[in-house]
Amino acid sequence: MLFFSFVDLWIANEPSLQQSLPISSSPEASQEQLEPIDSIIEIKPFVLEGSVESFDPESRAKELVKNIPRNWCGTFKSFEKDLNIDVTLRFFEVSATGQMVSMQGEMMLGDVKTLVSGNLNAKSDQFELIPLAEKLLPGLEPGGSFIGLQGVKVFGWNSSNLDNAGGQLNLREKCADEISEAPVVRSIW
Numbered sequence: 025m026l027f028f029s030f031v032d033l034w035i036a037n038e039p040s041l042q043q044s045l046p047i048s049s050s051p052e053a054s055q056e057q058l059e060p061i062d063s064i065i066e067i068k069p070f071v072l073e074g075s076v077e078s079f080d081p082e083s084r085a086k087e088l089v090k091n092i093p094r095n096w097c098g099t100f101k102s103f104e105k106d107l108n109i110d111v112t113l114r115f116f117e118v119s120a121t122g123q124m125v126s127m128q129g130e131m132m133l134g135d136v137k138t139l140v141s142g143n144l145n146a147k148s149d150q151f152e153l154i155p156l157a158e159k160l161l162p163g164l165e166p167g168g169s170f171i172g173l174q175g176v177k178v179f180g181w182n183s184s185n186l187d188n189a190g191g192q193l194n195l196r197e198k199c200a201d202e203i204s205e206a207p208v209v210r211s212i213w
Contacts (some may be wrong), residue, residue, distance in 0.1 A: 025186065026132055027086075027090075031040070031153060038121070043050065052147070055189070056082060064154060072175055076094075076116050079147070080146075081122075081123035081146045081147035082120075082122055082146070082179060084123075084124050084147070085120040085121075085122065085123050085124065085146035086120050087145065088120070088125050089118050089120045089125060092115075092118060092125070092174075092176070093112065093197045094113070094114060094115045094116070094118070094129075095113070095114050095115075095197075096112070096113040096114075096176060096195040096196065096197060096199075097110075097111070097113075097195065097198070097199035098110075098111050098193060098194045098195035099193075099194055099198055100133060100164075100181075100191055100192070100193045100194075101191055101192050101194075102121075102162075102163040102189075102190075102191040103189040103190055103191050103192070104163070104188070104189040105163050106164060107161070107163055107191070109133055109134040109161065109164065109196040110132075110134060111132065111133055111193060111195070112132045112136075112199070113127035113129060113130075113131045113132075113140070113153075113176075113195060114129050114131075115127045115128065115142075116128065116129050116130070117129070120146075120170050121149050122168050123145060123146045124144070124145060124146070125141055125143070125144040125145075125146055126141075126142070126143055127141070127142040127144065127153075128139075128141055128142075129142075129153060130142070131153075133155075133161055133164065134213060136155075136159075136160060137140065137158070138155045138156060138157030138159055139155075139156040140153055140154060140155050140156060140158070141153075141154050141156060141169065142154065144176070146211075148169060148173075149173065149174060149175045150171075150172070150173055151170075151171070151172040151173075151175055152169050152171055152172075153169060153170040153171070153172070153178070153179065154169040154170075154194075155168075155169075155170075163181075163188060163190075163191060164186070164191075165183065165184060165188070166183060167184030168181060168182055168183045168184045168188075169182050176195055177195055177196075177199065178193070178194055178195075179192065179193040179195070180192055180193075183195065
């Protein structure tokens with residue numbers, strides 16, 4: 025009886041009620057009475073609907089090298105300490121290797137300056153930014169890195185110490201000195 029419960033998995037394109045199964049389950053049933061399973065299986069052609077992925081991450085990486093802004097500004101907020109620091113980031117070398125964009129530059133975390141190295145995946149927008157200084161701010165120790173899943177916008181601090189809760193780095197393309205050029209909205213009253 026156990027054999028018959030698995031038979032419906034072997035027969036393609038037939039509902040279990042319409043399958044022709046041998047009625048006799050006695051060991052005395054002759055082999056001539058049983059229909060071979062190979063004659064029951066019918067393989068029907070199928071068509072995959074949808075489009076094939078036409079996204080080319082290597083060409084996007086080359087496009088990012090040309091168009092990605094080189095200067096970024098923002099803030100870093102620590103999760104455990106009451107720390108809110110202004111951050112500026114400047115890339116001076118950007119290159120593409122396959123679907124990866126490699127970036128070298130410098131970062132100012134408050135008044136601490138450090139060289140940084142980063143890698144951006146042009147297909148998934150995952151970005152890792154590694155500060156290279158031997159001494160950083162409290163809560164940012166050497167060996168950690170900023171990990172972002174939205175390109176060069178929002179990062180989380182991935183600490184090298186398990187007891188560090190980390191923090192969040194938010195960057196924008198427009199820096200504070202460019203904000204003053206925005207039009208002023210005045211109220212009617």
